[in-house]
Amino acid sequence: MYKSKRYRKNQEMVPKEKSYTIPEAVGAVKKLANAKFDESVDIAFRLGVDPKYSDQMVRGNVVLPHGTGKTKKVVVLTKNSDKEAEAKKAQADYVGADDLIEKIKGGWFDFDVLVVTPEIMRDLSKLGKVLGPKGLMPSPKAGTVTNDIGQAVDEIKKGKVEFKVDKTGNVHIAIGKASFEEQKLQDNIEVAIKAVVSARPAAAKGQYIKTCSLSSTMGPGLRLDLKDAVSV
Numbered sequence: 001m002y003k004s005k006r007y008r009k010n011q012e013m014v015p016k017e018k019s020y021t022i023p024e025a026v027g028a029v030k031k032l033a034n035a036k037f038d039e040s041v042d043i044a045f046r047l048g049v050d051p052k053y054s055d056q057m058v059r060g061n062v063v064l065p066h067g068t069g070k071t072k073k074v075v076v077l078t079k080n081s082d083k084e085a086e087a088k089k090a091q092a093d094y095v096g097a098d099d100l101i102e103k104i105k106g107g108w109f110d111f112d113v114l115v116v117t118p119e120i121m122r123d124l125s126k127l128g129k130v131l132g133p134k135g136l137m138p139s140p141k142a143g144t145v146t147n148d149i150g151q152a153v154d155e156i157k158k159g160k161v162e163f164k165v166d167k168t169g170n171v172h173i174a175i176g177k178a179s180f181e182e183q184k185l186q187d188n189i190e191v192a193i194k195a196v197v198s199a200r201p202a203a204a205k206g207q208y209i210k211t212c213s214l215s216s217t218m219g220p221g222l223r224l225d226l227k228d229a230v231s232v
Contacts, residue, residue, distance in 0.1 A: 019224065019225040019226075020225060021228045022186055022189055023186060025214045025222045025224055029041055029214050029222060030178055030182065030185075032219040033178035033216035033219055034218075035216075038177045039217040039219065040068075040070075040178075041174070041177060041180070041185060042215055042217075043172075043175050043192055043213070043214055045196055046170055047169045047208060048169070048205075048207045048209070048210050049169055049204045051167055051168075051169060052167075055201060055203040056201050056204055057164075057165065058199050059141060059142075059164045059165065060195055060198070060199040061142055061143055061195075062160070062161060062173070062195035063155050063158060063159055064160075064176070064188045065159070065187050066176060066187060067158060068159055068161060069177035073093045073094075073110065073112050074094075074115060075093065075114050076095045077096065078116065078119075079097045079117070079120065083117050083147070083149045086149045086150035087153055090151075093111065101123055101127070104131075105127065105130075109134060114136050114137070115138060115146070115153060116144065117149065124137075124138070142162045143160075161173060163196065163199075171196060173196075175188040175189055175192050189214070189229075193230065197209070197230065209230060211226075
C-alpha cells in the first residue's frame with residue numbers, strides 16, 4: 001500500500017507502542033492533521049466478537065454532543081400528513097412518499113439518511129438490493145423506521161451516527177473534524193466509547209474491546225490507553 005511522504009513523516013512522529021490518554025490523543029491528532037482540508041477525525045475499535053454469528057453482532061447509534069462537522073441530508077418518506085408536517089418542522093431536506101420512491105428507483109441518491117414511517121416499508125422493501133449496499137436501508141434498530149419522525153430527524157441533524165461491526169470485527173465512528181476544539185472532540189469520543197461498550201452482545205466472551213485508536217483522514221492511528229478510555 002502506497003503511503004505519501006507526509007503520511008510517512010507523520011508516522012515517524014508517533015512513538016511505536018505508545019498508548020495515549022484521550023486528551024493526549026486528541027492533541028496529537030490535531031497536530032498531525034496537516035492536510036490542506038479540514039480532516040475528519042475517526043475512532044476505531046477492534047472488538048473481541050465474531051460477526052458471523054448473529055448473537056455477536058454489534059450495532060447501535062449515538063448522538064454526538066457536538067455533531068460530526070457534517071450536515072446530513074435527510075429524506076423522510078411517509079403517507080401521513082401529520083408526520084409530513086413533523087418532518088418539515090424538523091428541517092428534513094426532502095419529504096414525500098411514492099414520488100420520492102420512484103425517484104430513488106430511477107437512481108437518485110442525493111441524501112445521507114432515509115427515515116420512514118412503518119407503513120412505507122412494504123413499498124420500500126423492493127429497493128432493498130439497491131439501498132442495502134449503500135447503507136441507506138432504514139431499520140427500527142437504527143431508529144430510522146419510526147413514528148417519531150420529528151425526533152428522529154432532529155437527532156440526525158444534531159449529530160446522530162449509526163455504527164455497525166464489519167466482517168473483521170472492527171467498528172469505525174466519525175467523531176468530528178480536526179478543526180473542532182479539543183474539549184469538543186474529547187466529549188464526542190467519550191460518548192462514542194460508551195455507546196460501543198453499551199452495545200456489547202451478551203454472547204461476547206473474554207476481552208470485548210481489544211484495541212481502540214484515533215486518527216484523522218490523512219494521519220496515522222494513535223492507540224488509546226484502554227484503561228483510560230473504557231473508564232470514561
